[in-house]
Amino acid sequence: MQNNECMVDKFYTCSCFCTDNIFLKDYKLHVKYVSEEQVKWDYQHILKTLGCTTVAQYDVVLKKIHAEVERRKSLSVKSAERAEHIKKHYTPLHPNVYHLEEAYLVPEFINLVQYSLGKDATKEGLLKLIHSETAQRVYRFPLFTKDFCHELIEELEHFEESDAPKGRPNTMNNYGILLNELGFDEAFITPLRELYLTPVTSLLYPDCGGTFLDSHKAFVVKYSMNEDLDLSYHYDNAEVTLNVSLGKEFTEGNLYFGDMRQVPLSETECAEVEHCVTEGLLHRGQQMHGALPISSGLRWNLIVWMRSSQERNRLCPMCNKRPVLVEGDGFADGFTKADIRAQRALCALH
16 A cells, blocks of 8 residues: 655644643533633633532642643643653563554455545445444444554553653543654554555545544553543544554443534433444544443553644634644644645645
8 A cells, every 4th residue: 555645844733722621630621721810700600510619629720720731831842852761761562563564454454445445435335344333423443453452552561661751641541651752653653544544534534634634643541440440521632533442351431422512412412332452443533422431450542633734724623713823843733834735736746
């Protein structure tokens, strides 16, 4: 399979990154921060209904918000420092898992990718090769071999046990690993997105950027009895999300999906989706979803937030406004200053 992706030179972050969508885990509430007065006006009443009833409790909320804003402001610098330290000092247990090989993929997945690349491929034809869940536009399919999942988990646990610095994925996941810092982006996640996933998402999600996914954020999360058990209802900073259950042994912990984030919760009916080891789930990033608690064992999940600058350059999915761009490292949050339509037309000429 050849890579026909036309890459852009520079990615950016929207200025809302530091202030919007801050998750207060104790109250399972996402908030925006502009000022303390704004927080008081927008959220004090709802916080009281959720159990934040004393001045001391409210002060703790403000301190957590301030700390998260400051963390986000220094995030790219700290992440680059961690990545450099890991590159110099961490010795992988299984170096091979950092480079995507087709042998890691099961034949069923390769077949549906090859179908998607065909000139006569249609969404209707693809749906005959892929499992549609009861949740709207959520699709499940075999992806990785069991042996690869086993080796990848061993590598992740080896890294967790090391003294290397570790950045956590986001405010909702306290346990997990940012895969770009560990060195997975260039030779594993990027070719997985470009060569294997984009042909599929082009057919499944052409209306929300699936034909031009030019960046990503990839991480793993861990659920265990002594750590995070579940994941609250939320949406992703992505156009399309891949969620792969890597293992190990666990019970319960199904995912559940609602409607798109623009639909009020009172008008939403959620549907459970079983998450099977070695299988991947694809869904729209702006579709509300969560993870029910596991009741035993330990589970690792690989998450890839795939982004389309063509979509998000027009409207930031986090603040619902035209993005105000700030400098970012690597794929940043997937915004660009380039005219993507013109760039794609140029690509077609080559």
